[in-house]
Amino acid sequence: MSFNPDILDIISLTIGALLFLMVLVLIIVFALEKEYYAVRKSLILLLFPAFFLIMPFLNFPYQDYLLLGISGLISLAFIVLVMPFNNRKKISDYTFSNKVDERDIMFSRIRLEEGTENHNAYYTDRPRNKEIDDAIKANPSLLSEGSTYYNLFQFASANASFDTVEAYHDHLYKDPAPVKKDVDAKQLSGYIKAWSKKLGAVDCGITELKDYHTYSKLGRSHNYGSDCKLDHKYAIAFTVEMNKDMMAAAPAGSTVMESAFQYLNAGSIAMQLAYFLRSLGYESLAHIDGRYEVIAPIVAKDAGLGELGRMGLLMTPKLGSRVRIGVVTTNAPLNIDKATFAPDVIDFCRICKKCADCCPGKAISHSDRKNINGDIRWQIAQEECFRYWTICGTDCGRCMAVCPYSHPNNFLHNFVRKGLRNSYLFRRFALKMDDFLYVRKPAPGSPPQWVKKNS
Template sequence: MKRVDERDTMFARANYQKGSQAYEDYYMKNPHKKSIDDSIRSRPNLCEEGTMTYNELNSAIPEASFQFLGDIIHLCEGKINPEKIICSKKVITKRIKGLAKKYGANLVGITKLQDYHFYTHRGRHEENYGEKINCNHKYAIVFACEMDKDMINRGPMISEVIETSKCYVDTAIVGMILSYYIRNLGYDARNHMDSNYLLIPGLVAKDAGLGEIGRNTILTTKEYGSRVRLGVVSTDLELEIDEPITFGLEDFCRLCKNCAFTCPSQSLSNETEKFSNDKVNWIVNQETCYIKWRYLGTDCGMCIASCPFSQEMESIKKVDTFKGNEQLIGEVLSEFRKKYGKRPFVPGNPDWLR
């Protein structure tokens, strides 16, 4: 699998300011992206005045979450206790998984890190733009925090981004505790959190058995669908690993297509087959997706809400796998459409936001 350069991600490109070293370097190498990126940067940012969902009281809530996350980035790495504690892989793996869940993780898995998990270069911040990523950690602990269903089902309104930003904070805190704990035991550990990832959490989570990558291109879990946020701690501490799982998501997505049909920017593929002629068909057009975000003022969330796995449906819970079973998939889709129509939508804000 080919590694991705973080400089090419929409989140990185949106930060390149005219006149900066990053801006000049990136668009010298990628002149075809300059026009659309300049247009995107001219628009109000998420949660800012001028976006469709802006509210001077409520939009400041997710903004506060992202500011907090920015303020703690420097804590992702730290000093390692020179006195190494020796422990069995089985015991420390159990301890770490339990600790992650104690601090709020709903799902936890562990995998050996592979080359394709990592970005090739950093790109989100001017101070380390273009740095090659070289991480010699052997293992990754990946964890998912559930996002509240009713808040996500209010997307693309402001409640949705309040919930997503809250769960970025949740995963950051879990990661901080785990990385501090492991360093206290005498082993190196790094917390990979919002805007400070050296790797791609969804790929790590897939290999660690948390779920599969679906049509909407993000991790989908059997328990919560796409309604999760992910955090990762990488480490040189020896751990027991988990195996990838399958519950027939590819077969399900092949028939479902809900996320593609409800995407307000038509950024997701509605191709039936995930692969054809050695090409991945299920991709996201990150430019059109992000332009819609900047218009809305939130990170939308409609593809998450429209996934049947995100809605805790009983017809999904009772099935171990949908692989090769079109009848079961059809029953779930029929139940979903009878209950939600095209997609779930909870109008208005919760009481505390009114």
């Protein structure tokens, strides 16, 4: 039997081969990422190329019409999805104007000791918080033995990283060198960005320090209730990556190991930048774990590093929310970056809601952005989130682990991220594909083998 292909057969074979290659690339990338469920789901997608590759060898009535119809539909869908088609103007940008009192955040409240002056003053002012906080304090607490994910080695490693960051605390407030070096703002800004990346940052941006970046009142034990006196002109914000494999098991112990380790990395980079700027004669302060005087995600947004998504975290272009943020404030002359609003991130968060569906603490809202004292934004229920942390013993991170923006920084996911920026319809399609390939509510993954095997 001879096979004499006509033009339709050649078109069919070409489309089939292209689709096969595309699915093959998906399968290889997912396998390399150890996303084995997505590999299995991708196998189903092989039905598409199979259809086109088999058609030339079949012979049935209306076959050509069927082939033309399906090819036309696929081509049309492809063109519509890649065409720039946006609803950018319908999504408003957001700014921040309100200052936050650090005494209201859970890390401050949880440290208030019964019977102390601060404790009595705080709960006299905010009686509503007393009942909530007492219930949270009755839970086992973060990194404690009685918590759900207690693991001796994993929790001890996290504590080791946190303790090492704490060792920096005594070295934060240092005077600059007595003589200011004459430096060019553009050159210094460029150097800081390049050097921070050499030190391990993924991205780095600079903004003017605004009043709403700083806390209205500070709330850690060494400065409780005092005004924030930071009068620096600029803030340098940078991000460091949270390892995907360590985060996959969230909320299990590898998550808090990774969090603590990246707080340490961010702290180490921030300390070096601050020492560097002080050596040039300029006042500088590193804002590190346990010693922030600024609200890091808001500074990072203004420095052009990303948007604040539904889970209240910074959503960055390369890694989504799978980052930690470091900040250094300074009076050194710097050039600021223009933060450009990315409405596509807000639009995607509006339809996605995966973090809200997966949050074990039910702390993430399913509704649209709200007007919170004049600022249009999403805000998580911090008490609910922290309540869950004190039960599970880690800082959870489930929202970060499941977020479709948190996939690795590789050509496949960057192609999807480009599509998300480009098209309203692509965002809807990508969300359906994410649900198909990764499941809407995936079970927590395994920690890396070395963690599992040795702890």
